[in-house]
Amino acid sequence: MAASFHFELVSPERLLISEDVDAVLVPGSEGEFEVLAGHAPFLSTLRPGLMRVRGGSKPDRQIFVRGGFADTGPDGLTVLAEEAIPVEEIDRELIASQIADAEDDVKDAKDEATRDDAERHLEHLREVQRALGH
Amino acid sequence: MASLKDLRNRIASVKATQKITKAMQMVAAAKLRRAQEAAEAARPYAQRMQSVLASLSDAVKGSDEAPHLMVGNGRDATQLLVVCTADRGLCGAFNSSIVRLARQTAIRLQNEGKKVEFFCVGRKGYDMLRRDFGNQIVDLVELKEVKRIGFTDAQQIAEKIIKRFENGDFDVATLFYAHFNSVISQVPTAHQMIPAHVEDEAAETQAASDEAGAVREYEPEESEILADLVxxxxxxxxxxxxxxxxxxxxxxRMSAMDNATRNAGEMIDDLTMEYNRTRQAQITKELIEIISGAEAL
Structure with a gap:
């Protein structure tokens, strides 16, 4: 049994998870990273993607997160996500509609920088859609 | 004096009103519980946000990279008052107390020679402010159709406000809402939003935990995170x-409707008493008429 640490997943609407887990794979904006017990203090923004949680009260879980950031500190990992939905509950249409929104953003972008951002966002969402297998 | 029929009608109408206020009270009680749960569930997120923001703002303090939304643009000539009220009435002094606070603030700011603009969230606040500050209201957002307030609703409002700020339409934004203390006490509150006002308490606890741990790493850089976070x-x-x-x-609304129900109850008691007296008086009068008629024979 690996050492566990405290993990909290908070969305603006509610506290989704607050328990001790073994490892969490977080989709950071500059690459995925895995947090284990005793991780160095670290703060990263999130890109839309799947978060994998190992250990804890339930078997391994996958959670779709979008927008927000992850904060690792001495008290464990806190993920503040604007949207967090367990994979089992994901609505396929929701992802599809978010992709449509992102496509509109790309079209409406006025300058280079916003278009780059929007395109990156869209790419991440497509990745999630592929990961869900449809 | 009112006739028996009039009294009967009045009692019936007050009873009907009482039924409505009673129902509204019960609906409000059920909704209150849900609203309270939602407000409590949202607290952890806001707290974490504050503490992260506090540590980040320490990191970029003094540098030019700090976003304008956080440090302000150095002026305070134009003030935006974001007034959040309900879309419906019949909830006691709830709407008017928020509007009163906003109005007082607006008058004070105007006396200081500043320009004041209003951004209304909720129909009732708009209706009340329109009378005095009709041409200073820049926008109105209604949430009447929204059953349960979601984060996206707030986001849409925030986007509108941030856009105005970036266009240079205002320098300082203050949020007006009623803080929920308990069922019988809601305190109208003003909260400065732009430039961001980091709570000292959160900053202190964060500073303490930072000292205990190693230096925090950021990815991407502090200023980029801040630009996203603010x-x-x-x-x-x-x-x-x-x-x-x-x-x-x-x-x-619950306490207002509770009062209304109680008042209606008192009114029904009074009216019933009057009705019975009148009825008795009429019977006595009829008896006297019959008896005196019989004696005359």
Missing amino acids: PRNISVQIFRALLENAASEQGA
Whole structure:
């Protein structure tokens, strides 16, 4: 049994998870990273993607997160996500509609920088859609 | 003096009113519980947000990279008052107390020679402010169709406000809402949103935990995270205000309707008493007429 640490997943609407887990794979904006017990203090923004949680009260879980950031500190990992939905509950249409929104953003972008951002966002969402297998 | 029929009609109508206020009270009580839960569930997020923001703002303090949304643009000539009220009435002094606070602030700022603009969230505040500050209201957002306030609703409002700020339409934004203390007490509150006002308490606890741990690493850089985080923080603050407001509104409505139900009960008692007296008096009068008629024979 690996050492566990405290993990909290908070969305603006509610506290989704607050328990001790073994490892969490977080989709950071500059690459995925895995947090284990005793991780160095670290703060990263999130890109839309799947978060994998190992250990804890339930078997391994996958959670779709979008927008927000992850904060690792001495008290464990806190993920503040604007949207967090367990994979089992994901609505396929929701992802599809978010992709449509992102496509509109790309079209409406006025300058280079916003278009780059929007395109990156869209790419991440497509990745999630592929990961869900449809 | 009112006839028996009039009294009967009045009693019936007051009873009907009482039924409505009673129902409204019960609906408000059920909604209050849900609104309260939502407000409580949203608290952890806002707290974490504050503490992260506090540590980040320490990191970029003094540098030019700090986003304008956070440090302000150095002026305070134009003030935007974001007034959150309910879309419906019949909730006691809830709406008017928020509007009163906003109006007082506006008058004070105007006396200081500043330009004041209003951004209304909720129909009732707009209706009340329109009379005095009709041409200073820049926007109105109604949440009548929204059953349960979601984060996206707050985000849309935040986007509108941030856009105005970036266009240079205002320098300082203050949020007005009713803080939910309990069912019988809702405190109208003003909260400065732009430039961001980091709570000292959160900053201190964060500073303490930073000292205990190693140096925190950031990815991407602090300033980039801040640029992403600060607009989000505004959404969070609006979301919180909306949730607090929703709970306060239901609390205020519940106690207002409770009072109304009680008043209706008293009125029914009084009217029933009057009805019985009148009825008795009429019977006595009829008896006297019959008896005196019989004696005359």
